[in-house]
Amino acid sequence: MILARIKVIIDEQFIYEGELNEHTRVIDDLGADSFDIPVMVNAIEDEFRETISDEELFRIRTIGDIIEIIEGRQKALEEDK
Amino acid sequence: MGQNISVDKLLCKTAQAFPNKVVIHYENDSITYSRLNKEVDNLAQGLIDLGLKSSDKVAAILENCPDFVRIYFAILRAAGTVVPLNPLYKEDEIQYILNDAKIKFLVIDRELLPKINKIEAEISDLKIIVIGGTKEKNIIPYEELLNKEADPVEMNVEENDLAVCLYTSGTSGRPKGALLSHGNLIFLTKACITRMDMRTEDHSLCVIPLAHIFSQLTNMLMPISLGGSVTILPRFIPRAVLNEIAAKNISYLCAVPAMYSALLSVLSQAQDLNIASLRVCVSGGAPLPLETSKVFMEKYNIPLLEGSGPTEAVACIGPLEANKPGSVGPPLEGVKVKIVNENDQELPQGEIGEFCVQGPNVMQGYLNLSEATAEALRGGWFHTGDLAKIDEDGYVYLIGRKKDMILVGGMNVYPSEIEQCLFSHPQILEAAVIGIPDKDRGEMPKAFIVLRPGSTSEPKEFILYCRKYLANYKCPRQVVILDCLPKNPTGKVDKKQLA
Numbered sequence: 001m002i003l004a005r006i007k008v009i010i011d012e013q014f015i016y017e018g019e020l021n022e023h024t025r026v027i028d029d030l031g032a033d034s035f036d037i038p039v040m041v042n043a044i045e046d047e048f049r050e051t052i053s054d055e056e057l058f059r060i061r062t063i064g065d066i067i068e069i070i071e072g073r074q075k076a077l078e079e080d081k
Numbered sequence: 082m083g084q085n086i087s088v089d090k091l092l093c094k095t096a097q098a099f100p101n102k103v104v105i106h107y108e109n110d111s112i113t114y115s116r117l118n119k120e121v122d123n124l125a126q127g128l129i130d131l132g133l134k135s136s137d138k139v140a141a142i143l144e145n146c147p148d149f150v151r152i153y154f155a156i157l158r159a160a161g162t163v164v165p166l167n168p169l170y171k172e173d174e175i176q177y178i179l180n181d182a183k184i185k186f187l188v189i190d191r192e193l194l195p196k197i198n199k200i201e202a203e204i205s206d207l208k209i210i211v212i213g214g215t216k217e218k219n220i221i222p223y224e225e226l227l228n229k230e231a232d233p234v235e236m237n238v239e240e241n242d243l244a245v246c247l248y249t250s251g252t253s254g255r256p257k258g259a260l261l262s263h264g265n266l267i268f269l270t271k272a273c274i275t276r277m278d279m280r281t282e283d284h285s286l287c288v289i290p291l292a293h294i295f296s297q298l299t300n301m302l303m304p305i306s307l308g309g310s311v312t313i314l315p316r317f318i319p320r321a322v323l324n325e326i327a328a329k330n331i332s333y334l335c336a337v338p339a340m341y342s343a344l345l346s347v348l349s350q351a352q353d354l355n356i357a358s359l360r361v362c363v364s365g366g367a368p369l370p371l372e373t374s375k376v377f378m379e380k381y382n383i384p385l386l387e388g389s390g391p392t393e394a395v396a397c398i399g400p401l402e403a404n405k406p407g408s409v410g411p412p413l414e415g416v417k418v419k420i421v422n423e424n425d426q427e428l429p430q431g432e433i434g435e436f437c438v439q440g441p442n443v444m445q446g447y448l449n450l451s452e453a454t455a456e457a458l459r460g461g462w463f464h465t466g467d468l469a470k471i472d473e474d475g476y477v478y479l480i481g482r483k484k485d486m487i488l489v490g491g492m493n494v495y496p497s498e499i500e501q502c503l504f505s506h507p508q509i510l511e512a513a514v515i516g517i518p519d520k521d522r523g524e525m526p527k528a529f530i531v532l533r534p535g536s537t538s539e540p541k542e543f544i545l546y547c548r549k550y551l552a553n554y555k556c557p558r559q560v561v562i563l564d565c566l567p568k569n570p571t572g573k574v575d576k577k578q579l580a
Contacts, residue, residue: 015541031544033169033554034317035339036519037488041318054321055108061192064406 002048002067008062009043022064048073087238088266091306092118099308105147106329112147114308117154120227124155125234127226128186130230131208135160135236138246139186140165140179141292142193145313148212148223149291150301152188157263160236161186162243164258165292168193169552174256175202179207182258182448188223191215192259240264246448247294248488249392250493251554254501258448259393261294268301268441269395272413277363277386278401279303285311285333288322288340289491294392295365297333309333323354330358337366337491339523341373341385353401359383362403365390366491367523368479374406386410389436389479393444394463397477408476416440422472425460433480436469437462462502485576487516487524489554499526499557502550506543508536511566513574514557528557529579531565 007020009035014030032040037060041052044066050073052060060066094102096118105112108290112449133139139156141163156163166175168190175196179187184207189197191213201209201219212223219222244263248256273279276297287300291313303413304311312329314321317340325331336344341364348354362377365388377385388398389409396418399410412418419427420434428434443463446454457464466484469477487494496514511531516524530543540560547556567578 017545025328027553029547031553033490033522035343037316038318038320038343039521042524054324055316056331057318057321058108058316 002070003063005047006044006063006066009040009047013040013043020063022062022067025061027061028064037068044070086234086240086263086267087157087160088244088263088270088302089121089154089271091267092121092154093303095305095308102308103310104305105150106310107147108546110147114535117151118149120151121154121158122152122234123229124226124235125229126160126231128155128159128161129234130514131186131210131221131226133159133161133186135238136162136243137185138162138164138182139188140164140166140182140184140248141188142168142175142196143169143188143190143212143291144168144193144315144362145287145291145296146190146315147313148188148190148306150313151227151293152223153297153301155239158234158236160238160242162246164246164248165297166248167290167292167552169554170196171550171552172196172199173549173550174552176203177255179204181255182246187211188212193552229341239264240267241445243445245294245297247292247392250495250498254495254497257450257453260445260448262445264441265444266298266302267414268415269298270306271440272415273298273395273398274303274307274414276398276400276410277303279307279309279333281308281358283307283309283333284329284331285309285335286322286325286329286331287311287313288317288334288336289366293366294395295335295388295390298395299363304333305511317343319343320351323324323347323351323356326359327355332358332360333363334359334361334469335363335365338364338369338373339367339490341377342370345373345376356381356383361386363388363398368489371406382498389467389477391463391467393457394438394442394579396438396440396442396465405472405474408472408478411475412440412477413437413442416442418471418477419462420469421462421464429478430471430473433468433470435465435483436477436479437464438465439463458533486544487514487526489519489525490522494526494555494556496526499528499547499551499555502532502547503528503543505550506546508532508538509543511574513576513579515576515579517559517580519558522554525559526555526557527559527561529561529563529566531563 096114100115103111103133186208188210210221246258289296362385374385386399397409417439439462468481499514500512510533514528517527519525543560567575569575
């Protein structure tokens, strides 16, 4: 579910080969440069209504890393409830 | 016999003067001058033990991190020549440079190792030093060199000895290695400190790639020679940059125009971000829009200076006290500039022509390219390929480019390099690349191609094809398939019609 929502954002911004999955690398597979990443992250934050911290931003290498951050946020929210 | 002078002495001196002061902040680590100096000795001795000889070239493929600074100074201390490669380069680009520079040692981050899979097998005598721990065969763990205690390393280095070989995009389609000596770097460090008014108490923020001369000077050589501090960020992420400025009281920032625009965009939406600690900002790599420097000055009261410097000869920076927006400033103290016409005749003040530079800032030449060196340095002047004019006060204004070049987020990209890549695709008959305006990057490459008869591929395929061989920032973001390319009467592609 998270991947499908990320895919919509990625498809709007990038041209890439094959299927998007958690192993897709942001720089090597999506062809992102340093100006693409903030745009992508902003769109993901808007979509999931979450804020990604600076430390997390610097660690993002793959789509799986983004999914992990979002999942972590959602889990924490459920635990708080 | 020349003067015994080495860039790494800049660090030795400040390590003695400020042993306990933090020189580098990176993530949760704070590195003092004495620790950095000691680690540089360990690494330098490690390289010598591995067989590094004076003037041997050592390539480093690293993202911005403290290890870049460590290995840079260690190579220089061991009397080697640093060849920093942009970590965004693809395997083909890396292989070309490793072969061209006859690299014997390569320092690379473990995460970037997949980029050199093929190269490892093809360059048999290449010693690969990997940062981040690996037990693979034929790999030398960087940490072993870093942690092996060594005595201070003293090598005989003279002013004219080569310090760095910096690859820049080439008009011929392949990158060229610009050779800068220890004397070049020391001159530039001192001249830029004076002009840019950097001080010991300044805290710089490093956001531009350290593989680039602008970043090496402003984020490494200048602060280190003064005893200043630098915070290194691995990537440029506008919000993270602004948070870091506030958190660390950053006073000095050097970036490319597209980054300043991105920062202003975030600032306009987040009023709570405080950048009042910034004392000086410097822009380089591409023309700075007047509006950007105006907003920095009028809204935030922060001077945003502009500099001009091809890798081969960093020449001008606007002075803090007498900055003229729109100008890249007068030449650095000790540097001469002039404007010439097509016949290399000097033009009077105010007239537009090619911008030429002479002085201790000018490179020694291009590696293995005697003809290109002679052409660029003809008459004892470096011909920048930029079109410029000089005003009555000696301030230089860049007007355009003589060479066909695209500036993507401050990085030089020659269309010929992209065109050559496209030509190598079996379905492409003709290709032409131009730069088009881009709100984030300033410019971006756009390709126009003509397919061979019977070819049916979509534009997407050619973008993905370029991405296999060229760094992402060089790849066209748009590809248009045409029946034929517009030509001028001599049969040359008329790019003006494509724009």
